[in-house]
Amino acid sequence: MDRLRQHFLFLLLLLFGSQAVADDLGVLSIASGKASVSNIDGYDKSSYYRWDGVFFFTPRWGVNVFITGYEDFVPSTSPSATTTSPVTLNLDTKGLGLTHRWPLYPHFQPFIRAEFLDWQLEANAFARRVGKDRGKSLGVALGFDLPSRNALGLRAEAIRYSDISGADIDQLSVGLTIRF
């Protein structure tokens, strides 16, 4: 009897988890991480935050809307230089994504996402703007969600963007999610 009860409870748990995955229409997340320029040496890593909302039009496919704000990218000065770099690069992005997830387990859902990024970049030096660039880039993200039994969860992901004003940018982040 006890064994049957255990099996029943376990099945109930799985069904509850699966049901939660199948039922959620979307996920909001706030994440923070580090971004680095991969194809140009000499830039320090930049912290960033990202707001992301995804609407799942099927249980596995969803569309994302996101905005990202970065700390300034700062070129490293030469080893012999005694002063810090006079130049800072301020990047802001927003974009759309297409997510595909695999609800392998109720509490572990890997995903892949293609992103279309609209970015603005400003170079500032000597208390004024010395350059400005704007463009669109593509990116790809790999990550996983760790939903809990309630609406909250965790997310970790890695993103690669190509050619943001000459730079390929890699990002690693962790964040909180809320499902609805």
Add this chain to the structure above:
Amino acid sequence: MEPTTKRILIIVLLLLSAGCEPSGSPSNTYADHDLYPNFTAVEDETGEVTTTVVLEPDPFTGQMLYLAGGDKFYASLGTPTSQLLSMSSDLFTTSQTLSSRLKIMEWRSSSTYVAIDHTTGLTSPVRSYVSFERGDGRVTGETWVELPPAFTLLNPAANSSLSRTFQDPITLSWTDADNTATMQLESQVVCLGIRYTPITIDLGPDTGTAQVSAADYFPPSAPINWDCLTAFTLKRLGPMRLISQELGLGSLNTFQGIQQRTVAFTTTP
């Protein structure tokens, strides 16, 4: 809406409108003083270039350059500062270039401004640029000096030991003579830990060789019969040239491009 509420709203609106008013009309007028700095760029044997600008009073009027808040000097190597400051696209690459090549001159409490460029690997000749910028972001002047070609000091050899009498001359020789340049020798002598005042000798036009005697390069107060460590710094002074994009201000006063090589050796009686 109650009268008290209206009053508060009006006060808030008035405060906000006062805050939006410009705090002071920007001044577009500057004292009409000229630039009178000494501008020197020196490249040593390691390839590092040190660019120095020293402001001096106007030799005619005694006035100094008028420097208001935000006024700056810039220095760069190889690329005009105006080009470095005008970035259009590919900002991650160009910003790095700007960062590595453009230096802002630090303001000091005295009227001296100094910029230092640490740049290696550039092949000579290379130009050193200096710009002056008004606080409104307008580049008002840019000038450059071209460093003379590099050379190698052949004689005396580094760490050599030369026996001499006081009258015996030392023959200097170096590579890549450039007859458009002039040569200068600076001698520094240290005897038993005592460092004597450096002596500067003008060697005239660059012929690739020169002779100096101890009477020229040895401090009169130094003992001539001691073993002394001597350092020669040979300088090639490039022809003075000036390109100044005049935009209402004056011009730079003196400017020199110098290639220098230093060798240390021991002189014995």
